[in-house]
Amino acid sequence: MIGSASHPRKPGPSSELRAPVLEIDNLAVQVVGEPPVRHILEDISFNIRPGEMLCVVGESGSGKSVTSLAVMGLLPPGSLRTSTGRILVEGEDILKASQARLRELRATRMAMIFQEPMTALNPVEKVGEQIDEVLRIHTKLSRAERRAKILEMLDAVHMPDVERIYDSYPHQLSGGQRQRVVISMALILEPKILIADEPTTALDVTTQKQILTLIRELQKKHNTAVLFITHDFGVVAEIADRIVVMNKGRVIEVGSRDDILAYPREPYTRMLVSSVPSLVPKQRAALKSDIVLDLKELSKTYAGRGFFGRGRSIAAAQGVSLSVRKGEIVGIVGESGSGKSTVARCVVRLQDPTSGNILVHGDDIAKATGSQLRPMRRRVQIVFQDPYRSLNPRRRVGDSVIEGLINFGQRRDEALNRARELLGLVGLSADAMERYPHQFSGGQRQRICIARALALDPDILVADEAVSALDVSVQAQVLKLLDEIRERIGIAVLFITHDLRVAAQICDTIVVMQHGRVVEAGSAAEVLTAPRQDYTRALIEAAPGRDWDFQNFRPL
Template sequence: MNQDTIKNTENAEPVLRVRELSVRVAGAGPERRVVNNISFDVFAGETLCVVGESGSGKSVSSYTVMGLLGEDSLQACSGSIMLDGEDVLQATTKRLRELRATRMSMIFQEPMTALNPVQKVGSQIDEVLRIHSTMSAKQRRQAVLLMLESVHMPDPERIYDAYPHQLSGGQRQRVVICMALILQPRLLIADEPTTALDVTTQKQILLLIRELQIKNNMAVLFITHDFGVVAEIADRIVVMNKGEVMETGTRDVILRNPKHPYSRMLVSSVPSLVPKQREQNEGEKVLDVSGLVKTYSEKRFWGTGRHITAANNINLTLSRGEIVGIVGESGSGKSTVARCIVRLLQPSSGHIHIKDRDIAQLSGSQLRPMRQRIQIVFQDPYRSLNPRMTVGDSIIEGLLNFGVSKDVAMDRAAALMQLVGLTKEALQRYPHQFSGGQRQRICIARALALEPDILVADEAVSALDVSVQAQVLALLDEVRERTGVGVLFITHDLRVAAQICDAIIVMQQGKIVESGKAHTVLTAPTQAYTRALIDAAPGRHWDFQNFRAMSEAGEQAGLPA
């Protein structure tokens, strides 16, 4: 914990004081509580991280503080939430509107859904000032431009007149930060604001929030399941599970010596950035990509626009039973490469050999039989499954399309459910009846149904809690060993890549800048870009699995400083 923060909080009153807060399902009895008697404080200049798995109640708690609970769904049924001495739970709807943006603000997880897609971003930031201030239009515009400049936006005038879709993910998140902080609130609630961002953009956003926090002496309540981020920014930590506080303490106490078994389980689930030494894979080659190029052309009414090369001269191989990771920032081209290999995109040129067959230029009936050989698992399992079909029907759909009888297909589905750690009885249930981790297991089972040679996992664990993530990674490793499938693993999380990959390919701006064994790439990178990615990984100096600083382990393993 920062020593200045300790001194400031010893005798100060907290900006936010939550006491014995309980939230229940609307219209239900007291036993249907989703948050139960939680208490914590957040002081000026302090960052309090609330951690826990999905369903732990951390986001519900933050929405309750902001007064954003839907009255017909959830209700605060007891306790108090004091914001600078004023009880938020007793505030009228009008008073809550006055408090939001002026005294407390919130940054949401997905900036694209938080912004109006048909309104320019300058106008959306200006709206906060129109509602909560008496500034003239000219004064408001100047204030918005100054705020855009303070979050280090390039060319604030251009950004002011841009629409959300014209900005990158990191720029959109900066716009949301502008909206939240333009009136310098006392409390900032950040709900998973960096989960979907790559490591370099994530580092920039975390530094930006810290810079603005110091400037305005804000209290920050940071909701996250990323322990790398927690290690980087937290002064104190609150661990939640099933709506209750399991443990509270300083960052060093919780991360180095967690007392509660649940806290220990969470911390030990975080993958290490130092990869394990893996044996050389001697399996047969199942995928050989050479000279792969994917170019997009912008079409305009008055002629052809510019050409964008998303993947440029990509060469890679994958052997049976091997896991090859492709890492890089958003826009590096890694997902484009994955979709070209699976033939969800048509490559502009190059070759994609699955065993001895080049599928790069195949189409229609020629391509169809080859789809058995390569399957993909996407990032969001809920969107990947048809909500109107039972998971059993989803798993056997591909088998039926290739002529397998329904009885045989269902037997195969039952065996696959056991392989991914679920029961065959679950085949009759629907996707919404499973947790996120279970749905991802079902997607893996569906991908394996056709017994492919190649499995492509495109950010397949990035949205999962650390404990569920660890389970799915272990499952993929087990499936690889038992079935011999080759796995192409796309990720922006270097910890995940270190945990599971035999080899790593690093991409930047559509090109491969470095490749090799995972241990070599992550402990002795030769390229500056790779070193920058490693340096940007949050909490890289912590070895969570052993509850001690990673610096000693990093020195022994040759991890770059």
């Protein structure tokens, strides 16, 4: 039921009467140096008031992140520049500010949280020193006062053992902890406007819930205005006061959370909302086909390595047993560190299992090495999360698709014919063969990766977070494609994901992992509607927007 357990969080009357913290008026951004003027953004106008959470949504390339960079004064010089409009932060037009003034405004008046905390932090500097740099530049506090303020901030973001965290390097922290460090750095000087650009996309549902709760908590405490950029409509349903919908560099629709999600006016908005997968699993008949993949007591232990000899070993997967039938999609879900990707990499033999069996049509590939393993590799293929990194940017798409076929001795002309056939299967035209990866969208690149994986007629396809980096409309297209391929050619699919909505819509069977072990397994309907384990229930409870049915918004 739409909004059945949700409540509008519109700013109260006192907030609505206050002047906006951020006001964007008729903003346009264009590409530098092109004779015919090409705009990336056109006529962008909206505002945010104190204590308000404004979510900006839209497909990749809609202009969400460019808008945020323009606000921060971080547009790449020589590539993009503002051509018209104003960006007012507490009444001051930052487009007229000098670089020195912009540096002063950043952190003190406006701050930004980026999607990937590991790239936002210096890997060779302790996190306490990195937060301290903000205070050194913008305050006159003594070192002792700065340290005390940093420890207080780390405690405010619910970090355990703040003294240890202060002296840790980024790689010694979990993904959720690193994002908390970035939030600490952004909010240490209590800025009036916080920009969060996809800050929870790479996080599992429980960590995501913690970060969203934290941002809300700190926002209320400091009455901060938050510009939250995301393609996750579950997150939008959970936190938004108002929503701005963008498409192709323009604002399409602006309204309250309930208005946009329950009564979308524009066709583009209706398409986006209807693309959000439901948490209610589809009813699927139990398959009785042959077992293609059979894992028996699969384990993988990483031997620790320290500066002074052997360190602590880590059991990433312990006694994992599951099976995948012909034409079946089996999903593995769980938090980061649960062992999902370790199992996937062992199945495709990118990593050697420590013990156990990996049976493909009864043949055990777990112990195969060298010349024994090579012919078996064509039987199991993988599609990774990031399609751009999976493809060689210097090779034409046709050459990438046929690479495996050529390596296994097929003639080039036959391989090219097979590549054209496969590209047609994934919905791309034959002329894609002559183009390069950068000439395609993210969804098209993932289709190319799927075509390449299918080239060798594998028995099983492993999809490791294959749609988590895609926006909702493209995600829906790729999920539909995988379902069609599964039905058309009967391939077995092992689907790794942290998104329970995606698992609900595409998986026949769901396997739940925690700390390297299988804690629950069954049909998607059984696991998601009648979970037996507390851990599974906690995962479902943490799924953002779980009380919203995005498929059934009100008709116009």
